[in-house]
Amino acid sequence: MKDQSVLYSKTGNDECYTPAYGVVPILKYIPAGVTVWCPFDTPASQFVQLINKQNTVVSSHINEGKDFYSYEPEHWDVMVSNPPFKRKRQMFERALSFGKPFSFLMTLTWLNDSAPKKIFKDVDLQLLMFDKRIQFISPDGVVGKKITFSTGYYCVGMLPKQIIMEKLVV
Numbered sequence: 001m002k003d004q005s006v007l008y009s010k011t012g013n014d015e016c017y018t019p020a021y022g023v024v025p026i027l028k029y030i031p032a033g034v035t036v037w038c039p040f041d042t043p044a045s046q047f048v049q050l051i052n053k054q055n056t057v058v059s060s061h062i063n064e065g066k067d068f069y070s071y072e073p074e075h076w077d078v079m080v081s082n083p084p085f086k087r088k089r090q091m092f093e094r095a096l097s098f099g100k101p102f103s104f105l106m107t108l109t110w111l112n113d114s115a116p117k118k119i120f121k122d123v124d125l126q127l128l129m130f131d132k133r134i135q136f137i138s139p140d141g142v143v144g145k146k147i148t149f150s151t152g153y154y155c156v157g158m159l160p161k162q163i164i165m166e167k168l169v170v
Contacts (some may be wrong), residue, residue, distance in 0.1 A: 018082040018105060020046045022134040026080060026103050027167040029128070029158050030055060037076035040069045047081055048121075059169045069094060078158070086135065089115040092154070097121065101127070101157030108150045124160070128153035130168045 030036060031112065035056045038047045048059045058073045060066035064067065070085070079102035083091050088110055095102045104139075108129065110116055127152045129152040 008158045016082075018134065020050060021168055021170050022082075022105065023047050023050045025128060025130065025168065026105075026153050026158075027051065027054065029103070029155070029160075030078060030080060034077035035075055037073055037079045039066075039071075039079060040081045040126055043120070051080060067087075072098075079104070081105070092119055096156065101155070103153045103155040103158045105134075106149055106154050108152050123156060124162065126155040126157075126159040127163050128155060128159060128164065129165050131165065132168050132170070134168065134169075157167060 006050065027050060029049065032054065035058060036051050038045060038051065038057055038059045041050075041059045042061045042063070043059055048057050053058050059077050060068070060071055060073065062068070078100065079095060079098075082105040085107055088106065091104070095104065107161050108127075130150070133142060135148050
């Protein structure tokens with residue numbers, strides 16, 4: 001394929017928030033005592049609030065002028081977040097460029113695309129999958145009722161094996 005542009009999603013606003021029950025399964029895989037960067041999160045995020053109970057958290061959000069594609073905090077050890085579902089390829093390429101462990105909540109249907117096959121071909125991708133779908137929350141506080149896709153955590157250097165199935169306790 002000569003035109004790589006088809007492998008990149010178009011941008012747009014797809015801000016949605018993860019409920020606490022969607023964050024809880026990843027908590028046990030975050031090593032104790034590390035600084036966790038939540039690069040797509042405000043202090044109100046469930047990621048920031050729950051991870052902060054066991055680790056130091058550095059949060060950043062584009063609305064604060066801290067764009068993931070150009071910003072990096074001074075010190076962090078692990079990245080964990082629910083990134084926007086658009087610009088997936090660039091987001092994962094940037095995450096991999098740091099050479100540090102990360103875990104991003106992402107749609108599992110993306111595995112059907114060609115981009116993840118290219119960017120993870122030489123990487124030990126790990127998946128934390130669930131028995132049910134997460135109902136994300138829109139910026140206006142509406143909980144999604146009709147969930148048309150499954151999500152899971154795409155991880156590098158975080159899980160004890162490549163695929164783990166977890167029960168979501170809603």
